[in-house]
Amino acid sequence: MKIRIGIIALLLAGVASLPLAAKPMADIEAQKTTQQVSHQGTGKVVSVDRAKLRVKLAHEPIKSLGWSAMMMDFSVSDASLLDNLKAGDAVRFELRQLKPDDLVWVIVKIERR
Numbered sequence: 001m002k003i004r005i006g007i008i009a010l011l012l013a014g015v016a017s018l019p020l021a022a023k024p025m026a027d028i029e030a031q032k033t034t035q036q037v038s039h040q041g042t043g044k045v046v047s048v049d050r051a052k053l054r055v056k057l058a059h060e061p062i063k064s065l066g067w068s069a070m071m072m073d074f075s076v077s078d079a080s081l082l083d084n085l086k087a088g089d090a091v092r093f094e095l096r097q098l099k100p101d102d103l104v105w106v107i108v109k110i111e112r113r
């Protein structure tokens, strides 16, 4: 009798704790993925400013952002992204916002193509 009650208690504890532990985590993950939208672009390096962590690109249109082709400066999320870049390189890159409603798009990935 005691054993059976113990098993039932264990089962109830397991059933009760699973959804409680799992659901908030799932919600947090869902929020992260919706906030971290990224956009892909291609273009050419015009200049690299390693001190300011910036790169000037002549980028092709980025349809997902409604941007036409233009020349502009981008900040990079990490100095190492600029390591192998020089003026004239054809590149593909990925943009993300640091904060959800930020208007500033930062390069989080860039590679020669």
Ligand SMILES: [Cu+2]
Pocket: 059, 067, 068, 069, 070, 071, 072
């Ligand atoms: Cu632009």
